[in-house]
Amino acid sequence: MWLTTITVGLVTLILIKWLNDYVKRWRMPPGPFFWPIIGNLSLFSGRMYLTFIDLAKTYGDVFSLKLGMTDVVVLNSLDAVKEAFMKKGADFAGRPKMLSMDISSEGGKDIVFTDYNPTWKLHRKLFHGAIRGYASGQNLQSKVHESLKDTIAEFTKMEGQGVNLDDYLYQLVYNVICSAAFGVRYNMDEENFKTLMKVSKDAAERFGQGFLADVYPLLRFLPSPTVTACRKMMDQILGIMQCHLEQHKETFDPSNLRDITDHMIKAQKDAEEEGIQDINSLTDTHLRQTISDIFFGGTFSSIFSLRWALLYLAVHPEIQEKVAAELDSVVGRDRLPELSDREATPYMEATMHEVMRMASMDPLSLPHATTVDTTLRGYQIPKGTMVMPNLWALHHDPDTWGDPDVFRPERFLDENGKPVKPAALMPFSAGRRACPGETLGKANNFLLLGGLVQNFRFSISKGEGPPDLTPDEKGGGASCIPSPYKVVMTCRK
Ligand code: HEM
Secondary structure (H helix, E strand, O other): OHHHHHHHHHHHHHHHHHHHHHHHHOOOOOOOOOEOOOEOHHHHOOOHHHHHHHHHHHHOOEEEEEEOOEEEEEEOOHHHHHHHHHHOHHHHOEOOOOHHHHHHOOOOOOOOOOOOOHHHHHHHHHHHHHHHHHOOHHHHHHHHHHHHHHHHHHHHHOOOOEEOOHHHHHHHHHHHHHHHHHOOOOOOOOHHHHHHHHHHHHHHHHHHOOOHHHHOHHHHHOOOHHHHHHHHHHHHHHHHHHHHHHHHHHOOOOOOOOOHHHHHHHHHHHHHHHOOHHHHHOOHHHHHHHHHHHHHHHHHHHHHHHHHHHHHHHHOHHHHHHHHHHHHHHOOOOOOOOHHHOOOOHHHHHHHHHHHHHHOOOOOOOOEEOOOOEEEOOEEEOOOOEEEEOHHHHHOOHHHHOOOOOOOHHHHEOOOOOEOOOOOOOOOOOOOOOOOOHHHHHHHHHHHHHHHHHHEEEEEOHHHOOOOOOEOHHHOOOOOOEOOOOEEEEEOO
């Protein structure tokens, strides 16, 4: 009897909540029918950015979905993203609360996954200072050149063979970012390098798929092998960051700051000495989290950009030869490309824009959340609604680009060959949460890709058949990473 009463009570509560959600939906952007409890869960799987483009044809460029019981608003056009993230920046600058984000940020103590609050502001400011000091201009250039020289020597030994360059690109990029972050460079066979690369790859894959407990928070209290595995991976990675932090503290000299880790320690010590409130936002956990954001943000983005760029250039040899010819005429063969060459190499710049557009590595950016009850296009969006900008849709809109599925760098050049950048190209997102690593990311990609193409011709292995340009399933819907491929390198010198 009591079992029946409980069941009837529960079903009634679920139905009331469902009806209530439907009433609320009348004032929100339109969207498809959703079920009690599961909502539109099936729409959030696979390449969901493509599903969202289809849904926009029926419901318009701003529509609502239910991720389980959470309201989600999808922004499917440039106008919608501009209105939300630029005109109403602060209203849309939050982050949703999810178990996966909580685990990787140790409870929101980083920049990426923390909500829009003073701690986030402080760490973004520190981030910019750290990048300016240790990973920009001449400083960045010399780190890239040093790493490139080793990689060029390695690649030369493999001339003519079909090689998957993945691990070599990891080493190349790690040596730039890790030397800026904590003054470390790695050899391919070093244990620390292998561990960091393996755990980072596994973590990106596992976290990219998301957890069921992200959708149903109560499940976080039940045991889950995926969650346990992810916690273990994060412990390993953060353990490495903490180790660097402690070693730096032992040898810290305020008159000789060596890298980003020293920069962060200095901020902590200044706050301690001046007794300012920031001290609670500058614990060792916050410090290792910001260092870890720089490590992950700086490495994955560059590795995946390079992998996409080399793939597109191998598939389009005529474009690769144009890039190489431009580098030849501006840089020559006696030195590596420098940041001062960027202005004189518009075709290279246009090619990098086209890679970013075609690949759309973060097709749905990162999820935002509304910080207050707000409105968009006259619809009401309650506080705490998850907001997903569909950057893939912006980058592949036929009305904007004409032939979005064609790899054509010329679309980023005007009739005089000068660079143009349409507003709809937004790989770094926009507004208050826009990627703070944009300047570093672009400079790094220019120097790395420029150095590689200046020295080698990359072609598809003869026996391999046409390479797969669709993103690897492992990225889930959250990131577009290239499927594994092999290239043959031929020295240009
Ligand atoms: C090709 C290069 C890169 C691309 C395409 C890229 C893309 C993005 C995107 C789409 C976001 C989400 C923005 C949003 O929430 O709307 C983001 C955030 C972020 N990126 Fe990047 N990124 C790149 C390079 C970098 C680099 C080099 C770093 C650091 C060294 C970095 C650090 C971050 C951080 C810390 C955030 C979080 C910002 C916040 O939540 O306030 N990124 N990035």
